[in-house]
Amino acid sequence: MATTQSFFRIQTDANLQSMQVGSIMRKVKSRAWKKQRYFRLQDDCATIWYKSKKAGNAHSTCKLRWLWKPPLISISDVEAVREGHQSEVLLSIADEFPPDRCFTLVFRGRRGNLDLVAESAEEAQSWVKGMRKLIENLENMNERERLDQWISDWFKKADKNGDGRMNFKEVQDLLKMMNVDMNEHHALRLFTMADKSQSGTLEDDEFVLFYKMLTQREEVLRIFQDYSSDGQTLSCRDLEEFLREGQLKQDHVQQHSMELIEQYEPSDTAKMRQAMTIDGFQMYLLSPEGSIFNPAMLEQHQDMSQPLSHYFISSSHNTYLMGDQIRGHSSVEAYIRALKRGCRCVEVDCWDGPNGEPIVYHGHTFTSKILFKDVVTVVGNYSFKTSQYPVILSIENHCSVEQQRTMAQHLTRILGDKLLRNALEGKGSDLPSPEDLKGKILLKGKKIGGLERSLDGVVEDSLAAEVSDEDDAAEIEEENLHNDSIRRKPKKSKQGLSKELSDCVVYCKSVHFNSFKHSRIHSKFYEISSFAESKAKKHMKDAGAEFVHHNARQLTRIYPNGIRTDSSNFNPQEMWSAGCQIVALNFQTAGMEMDLNDGLFTQNGCCGYVLKPAFMRSVEKRFDPEHPEIRDGYRPVTLTIKVISGQQLPKVNLKEGSIVDPLVRVEIHGVPKDQARQETRHIDNNGFNPMWHETLTFTIHVPELALVRFVVEDYDKTTKNDFIGQYTLPFSCLQQGYRHIHLLSKDGTSIPPSSLFVHIRIKEGT
Template sequence: MPEHTYFLKRSSHNTYLLSRQLVGRASAESYTHAICRGARCVEIDVWPSDSPEGFVVTHGYTLTKGVSFKKVCETISAAVDSLGPDAWPLLVSLECHVGAEAQVNMVNILKDAWGEKLVIGRLGTDSLEQLNQVTPRDLKGRIILMVEYYAPENFADIEAEEENNGVDSEAFAETIVEGEDLPAVLVGKIEQRKISDGLAALGYYARSWKPSEGWLQQELIDPKHILINISESLILSLLPAQLDPLIDHGLLHLRRIFPKGTRIRSSNVDVLKFWRNGSHVVSLNWQTFDTAMQINESMFVASPGWILKPKAQRLPDVDSQKLRLRVQVVGMSSLPLLDGYEDKVCDAYVKAQLLHHQQDQKWKSQTVQTTEEGDAMWNETFEWEFVQDELAFIRLRIRDNRRFKGDADLAVFCARVDVLAQGWRIVHLLNMNGERSGATLLMHLGITCITDQLL
C-alpha cells in the first residue's frame, strides 16, 4: 500500500490568480505566496499563445490576464529552495492545453527551471517500485509533476470536461488576453488533447486521470501511480451511498478534487466533506478567506503541508468516545474596526460553531458594545456533547450586529478540536483576509470523556 495515500495535502486551485476567476490578473508571485504559506499542491494552466514562448499561464476561455510559463516555473523553483532540502514534496498540477509539438519547449523549461528538484521517471530500486512504496520522505525537497494521462479505454476523453460548466467556450474562442510582461496573446480553440512522451515521463509518480462513470469499481493496476483527478460534482454524486468505497479507494490511489467551473467568484467547496470521504488533495481558491479556507488554515497550521489522515480512515476498528467540550468566552481585546465606523465602536457578539461529521452545533453570545480601544466583555459559557471525531473543528467569529443592514464578520478563530490546548488561553484572531488582526480573545476550554462505553 503506497504510504502517500495516508496523507492529506494542503492545496491551491488556480494558484496563478490574484482575484476573480473570469476577469482577474495572473501573477507568478501568487505561487510564492501559496508555497510559503504551506501549500503543497499548486496548479498551472498552460494555454497556446503567440508570445515568444508559444504558450501562457492563464484561465482559459475567460478575460483573465496571463503570465509567462517560464516565470511561473522559476518562481516555483525559488519558493521551494527557500523552504530548504528537508521540506516535504510539492505537487504541481499541470493542466496542459497546448499541442504535443509545443510541449517539447515546455519540458525544456521545466527541466531548466527545476533542475534536480524535478522528479523525472522512476526512483529507487526495482523491489521498492514493485511494492509501490516510494514515500513522501524519499521525495523531500523535490517537485512532483501531475501530468494528464489518457487511457485507451475505461476513462473519458474530456474535451468538454465539467470544470467548464456554465462557461460558453465558443464565446471566448477568440479572446485577446493581455499578459503580465507579455504581448497580447490569443487563447483560441485547441487541438484534441494529447500528451507527448517527453511530458508524460515527467508525471511518472502522479498520472492524473479524469475518470468516467464506474471508475470506483474498476481495478486500476496498470499504469502505476494513478492519481484520480475529479470534480467536486462527480464526487458529491456518489455520496452518501458510496462513502465507504471512496474511503477504501483512497487507501490505494491518490485523489485530487477540483471545484466546478461555475464558482466564478472563487468560492470554495465544503472541504470537510471531501477530507471525510478519503480524498487527499482538495483544491481551494486561496483568493477567498471563507469557511473552507479558515478550516484549511487551522488544519495545516504548524505542519509541513502534509498531515496524516484520520485514524478511522487508516486503521481498522478504531473506537470513539463521547466527549463534552466546555468553553468559557471571557472577553476580547484590541479589535480593529473596518472603515466606516465613525464612532469607533460596534455591537459585537460571538458566534460559535462545532463542525462535526454527525451534526454541527451552534451557540451565540449576547451582544455588547465595544470600547473605542476594541475591547469587549461577555463572560459566558457553553457546552457541546459529541462523538470523538478527528475532523471536528470549532470556529468562533466576532460579528457586528448591524440590525437591519445585515451582520458582518470582523474576526475569526478556527481550530481542530483534537489539537486544542485545554485550560486558559489567549488566542489571536484573524481578520477576514486571513491575516493577524491584532485582536485577542481570552477563553477557557475543557474536554472530558462523559462515557466509559466506546461508541
C-alpha cells in the same frame, strides 16, 4: 514613547540612519508607470512615509515642489523584501534598470506588493538590509514589547498636534478610536489619576499608566486572586494548583510552574522569591504558551514516512490567479504567495502561446497571460522556502505536441534534479512518503503507459486523453452558464501527448474515474483522479465509506465547480471527511473555507502535509463519515467553551463615534454529525473589553477530523453582521484551561492585540 525608543536602539545601524535621511526612488506599477517618490523611515523605526514629487506650474520657479500625501507603510505589514527583478513588473523594466537597484516590499495578506527602483545599488542595499533588520526585530519581539509598540501607535494617532503630549480632548478621541464607549466622568477620573505632573496632559510614562488603568483585566485579576494565598502573588505552590485546576494540566506541574516564573515574571524581586505577580500572570496568559493552540502541535511532530495517500495535502486551484477566473490578473506572484503559505500542490493551466512559448491563463476568458517558463522558474525558486516536503505540479494541458515538448524542456532545464523523473527504488507497489520525496517536485498529468513500461513516440488521443479531467467537467457545467459573451465554449482539442512531457510524470498519472469497484480491481497506486466538488459530493452521498477506502490507497484531487466564476470556494471539510487528500481551493479568495484550510495546515510545522487519522488509512476496515459511530475506537467527546471576554477588538465601521457591538460564534466543522454552531449574546458599544461569561457546549463524534472556528462579529439588527476577526484550529490542537485566542483578519493575518479570553474543557463521553 520611551519604552518603544529603548527597544529600537537599532537606530544606530548605518542602514537605518540612511533610511531616516530618506531616498528618492521610483515606485513602479508597470513598464509605463514609473514615478518618483520620496521615502523616509520615521524616527520610531516602525513606519515609512512617502510623498509625491510634481513639477510646478508654468508660472512657478524651476524648483520642484513637494506635495504631502497621507500614505504610510507600517513595518509590521511587510512580510519580506525581495532583491532584484523578482516581480513581473520589475522584469518588464529589466532593460532599463539593473537588478542591483531594484527590490520589492512584500506585504502580508492579499495586499499588492510595492516595487521600487533606487538611484544606486548602494542605496538599494541600504533599504533591503535595513528593512530586513526591522522585520527581524519585529518578529523577535516578546508580548510586552509588542504591547509597547501597540500603545506607541495609539499614542501617535491620538497626539494630533505631534507635541508628544495628550490633552483630555485627545484622550477622548483616542478612546473612540480604540472602540471604547466610556463615561466622560470615568475617563476624566482615569486621566487625572495618570497625570502625575498635574500639567493637564499625559506624556510618555503617564500615558502608559493611563493605558494600564484602562486595560485592567478584572476577569484575570479575579482568577489570580482565587489561586493566590496572599492576594498579591502566586507562589510556586499556588501556580501548581492553578496549572492543575485552571489549566487542567497533570504532568510535571512543579517544574513547569518554576519555568513560567522564570520566563514571564518581570519583577526580579518576585523571581527571587519564586513567585509570580499579576503582571507576570497576565504576560503568561497572553504568550504563545497561554494560547489556545498547543505550541507542541505547531512543531513538526507527525510521522512523515507513510505513503502520500495517507496525508491531507495543502492544495491550490487556478494558482496563477490573483482575482476571479473571468477577468482576474494572472501572476507568478500568486504562486509565490501560495508556496510561502505552505501550499504543496499548485495548478498550471497551459495553452499554446506565441513564438512557440506555452502560456498560463484561464482559457477562453479575459484573464491575463503569463509564460509557462516563468511559472516553472518561480516554482523552482520558492517550492522549498517554507517546507522541504514534495510539491505537486498539477498540469492542465491544452497545448499542441510541439509546445508540450517545449514544456518538458523548461521543466527539465529549469528544475533540474528537483524534478522527479524516475520511480524510487524499493517503492514498486505503494506511493512513496513525503520523507522519501523531500526536495522533489512531482508532475501530475497524463502519462503514456505506466511505471511498468514506456512507449516511444507520440500516442494519439485515444491513449493520451485529449483534455484533463477538470475540463471534462467544466465543459458540462459551461452549458449551464449561459454566459458565452464572457467565456466562449471551448472546442475539444484533438492533439496527442508528447513522450517528453509524459516522461516527466511518475507518481501522479491523471486517469478518468469509472467507479470504486473498477478502481479496486484495475487502478494502479500511482494513478490519480480529479473530481469537481459536485461530483465528489455525489460520491460521498452514495458511497462515503467506499470513497474513504479508495483514498487510503490512491490520491484524489477535488476542485471547485466551473460555475464559481467569482473564484469562491467550497467547504473543504466535507472532502477531508471522505479522506480526499488534494482539496484544491482558490487561495486568493478569503473566507471561511480558506480559514479552515489555514487552520488544518497550521499544525505539523506548516509543512503542507497532515497525517490522516488511522481509521482513514486502513485498507482492511471501512470508515463511513455518515455513520461515525460504526467504527472501532469510537469515543465521542464533550467540548465545553466558556467565552469570558474580548480585548481591543478592531473597528469595522470607520465612521466617527462608531463602536462595535460584538458577539462570538463558535463553529464545529467535521463529519456531518459534528457540524454545529452556537453564539453568545452581543455586547452593546464595547469593542475594547467586552465581557460575556457564557458557556457553549458541543458533542463531537469524530474529534480527529474536527476543526473549531471562533468568529467575532459586529451585531446589526437590520443588516448582516460585520466580520471583526476569526481563529480556526484543529480540535486535536486545543489546549484546555484558560486560554487566549489571538484573532486573525479576513485575510488570515494577525491583528494584535485583538483577542478572546476563554476557558476550554474536554471530557470523554456525552
